[in-house]
Amino acid sequence: MQPPADATVLALDLGGTQVRAALVRADGARLGRAAAPTPVAEGPAAIVAACISTLQLARESAEREDAGAVTRLVGVGISAPGPLNPWTGIAVEPANLGPRFPGTDLASPITAALGLPTFLEHDTKVAILGECAFGAGVGFDDLMYLTISTGIGAAAISGGHLLTGPDDTALELGHAPITLDGPRCTCGGIGHLEAHAAGWAVAAAGAAAAASGESPWLAAWQRAHPEEEVSAKLVAEAAAAGDRTADAILEHAILAIGRAVAGYVNSFNPARIIIGGSLAQAHWSRLSERIGREIRENAFSVPGRRVGVVPAALGGDVSLAGCHPVVTGRLGNEAWDRAVLANRAQG
Numbered sequence: 001m002q003p004p005a006d007a008t009v010l011a012l013d014l015g016g017t018q019v020r021a022a023l024v025r026a027d028g029a030r031l032g033r034a035a036a037p038t039p040v041a042e043g044p045a046a047i048v049a050a051c052i053s054t055l056q057l058a059r060e061s062a063e064r065e066d067a068g069a070v071t072r073l074v075g076v077g078i079s080a081p082g083p084l085n086p087w088t089g090i091a092v093e094p095a096n097l098g099p100r101f102p103g104t105d106l107a108s109p110i111t112a113a114l115g116l117p118t119f120l121e122h123d124t125k126v127a128i129l130g131e132c133a134f135g136a137g138v139g140f141d142d143l144m145y146l147t148i149s150t151g152i153g154a155a156a157i158s159g160g161h162l163l164t165g166p167d168d169t170a171l172e173l174g175h176a177p178i179t180l181d182g183p184r185c186t187c188g189g190i191g192h193l194e195a196h197a198a199g200w201a202v203a204a205a206g207a208a209a210a211a212s213g214e215s216p217w218l219a220a221w222q223r224a225h226p227e228e229e230v231s232a233k234l235v236a237e238a239a240a241a242g243d244r245t246a247d248a249i250l251e252h253a254i255l256a257i258g259r260a261v262a263g264y265v266n267s268f269n270p271a272r273i274i275i276g277g278s279l280a281q282a283h284w285s286r287l288s289e290r291i292g293r294e295i296r297e298n299a300f301s302v303p304g305r306r307v308g309v310v311p312a313a314l315g316g317d318v319s320l321a322g323c324h325p326v327v328t329g330r331l332g333n334e335a336w337d338r339a340v341l342a343n344r345a346q347g
């Protein structure tokens, strides 16, 4: 049965440092926020227990803000780093939740503890659904979402449907090559977009420029802070202070993203591309100017004229807000139920 139009959802954002929860209303409002540190060192059972207690806390405090909203709860949505299996609710191989977390069943224990059906989804897919429901993607059926921070993630909706692939691994655009000869990516691949433009790559290039002395500003900083590591934010600081090498590192990352986005315009014909993440936010005017130029110069003119590139609207709350469309889109959805059965049959 499809949920009523005023259905509410309990949302959980499972991150490597923090677990956050809130009740999300049909208008996108987030109530009863709760948060706890993610007990990564204590292992999977402790992490699942922290998820459950944070959700319970959010439900209790939401009740004090809007008791009616709690009576309209239809399910729990979980936004988590991938890879994961959305059909079974099992975390497959998340990078930052500890070595024993892969294979952990998140959905069943939460369903049992909260008494609500629970759906797990990849954080970038939660984000695009959230922006579509309440943010920069309202009114669009063909769009892409890119997040540029420590890593680079992406999601796409085509004709109103999330692109997943049979294994839910589609749109790993951070790990699609844009050059042939290097550099080497953390995943082992060669020439991936992440290795050119992710926060970790900017930081690594900055650290190398500090060590070689090529960047006087970063070299001086490293001498003054021998115990600390150069970050992408620090490279931006050096660039803002007039360090040419640091600025060239940033410019390379921005060019790589712009060139890649022009390719996505040709590949996916999106009407809108929404860009979020701390790195994109910090350099938005420079990044959007470059993306616009790359689309004009390197994408076909018909999709190039159609596409609008805009910043994400929901900020860090996108992973909570997006849980509402994740849950309400799946309850009573026959295509979703068929996909769950097919996935179980495959084992």
Ligand SMILES: [Zn+2]
Residues within 6 Å of the ligand: 174, 175, 176, 185, 186, 187, 188, 189, 192, 194
């Ligand atoms: Zn890679």
